[in-house]
């Protein structure tokens with residue numbers, strides 16, 4: 001297994017580009033099951049999760065080929081409806097196969113994905129929605145069995161205790177585009193990644209109205225065709241890179257961003273006293289260094305356009321080095337604070353009050369051997385390592401590779417010192433002391 005060795009304390013400078021969005025590319029890959037035609041998907045990030053989704057689609061019978069560094073061709077001529085546990089348990093996002101399988105084949109058998117380190121991730125809203133669309137659902141032996149022979153358009157409300165559901169909305173849309181009649185989805189998620197999926201489906205011939213809003217109206221069509229689609233830029237990767245600039249008090253520019261997708265982060269950064277500049281025509285944002293001390297902030301994660309939960313850990317890392325008391329509350333995944341104990345090992349002061357972290361800024365973090373627990377927690381630890389004094393060794397960075405393409409190369413291009421090494425390289429005394 002690989003580890004990162006980060007030599008902290010170097011300031012960054014220069015320009016770096018964000019790639020295509022993982023959380024758009026995954027449901028978009030699943031959507032290719034809705035047609036026997038060929039789909040060409042561009043700007044696909046090179047990530048373990050993407051390769052994994054390709055593997056599942058191949059298992060289901062599709063021809064899946066990577067035709068360029070970031071382009072894939074998928075042709076789901078003949079496909080079957082069963083996604084087994086051995087595959088699904090490795091990636092939660094496989095649940096977004098349910099909608100397209102039901103839409104195309106009128107049946108699906110997808111293993112329930114099981115536990116997740118960021119907290120319980122039920123799929124009750126997905127099942128309630130499919131049920132409203134006329135499907136019969138049965139959970140047996142760890143599998144969701146969906147009989148979609150009665151699939152039809154209907155009204156459905158997708159709001160849950162933590163707001164709308166992103167993958168649940170994607171699933172309902174993908175089932176509804178081929179369902180006879182009209183489907184009305186209220187409290188639909190309006191994350192940019194859902195919008196991107198809808199835009200691809202429209203290219204395939206789907207009839208979707210209200211794209212980007214909480215109310216979608218879908219008129220089912222008899223069939224969809226292949227298409228070419230370019231995945232939208234990854235707002236979370238872009239945000240992580242901007243925060244790398246902020247935590248090292250550097251000037252860096254992130255290219256390939258859609259500023260309109262970054263408003264909540266930019267607003268929080270502004271509240272913190274971190275200057276940034278948007279160059280909308282060129283799709284880039286520059287973050288500037290500041291002489292004055294940063295201000296503490298109060299942040300609550302919410303569905304889009306609120307502050308994204310996928311940037312909470314990285315923002316929290318920044319607040320550990322921001323004077324005063326910051327409050328960070330998780331409304332989407334109340335238990336998503338696995339990064340906190342690791343940041344404490346680096347000298348951070350954070351105490352938990354239910355789903356809120358109270359962060360008391362310290363002058364310095366100190367490098368330490370630490371452990372990545374999930375994708376965004378890993379990113380937060382990398383940011384902390386960049387700003388810490390001394391060496392930080394991060395183990396289990398395979399979590400990071402699920403969602404960031406060559407993060408260390410992008411950061412090193414900006415002047416960071418991040419090395420990817422084999423875990424045997426960790427000095428013994430550090431592991432034993434840790």
Ligand code: EPU
Nearest residue numbers: 023093120121122123124125126160162165166167332375
């Ligand atoms: N929820 C329910 N019932 C459901 C579905 C969701 O109660 O049937 C709850 C969840 O437990 C959570 C909230 O609703 O509290 C939101 O969950 P959602 O379904 O929106 O999350 P998701 O679709 O499973 C996607 C991203 C996550 C991201 C969330 C929130 C993908 C593949 N995953 O997950 O990304 O955190 O939306 O924006 O798109 C990541 O990239 O690190 C990541 C975890």
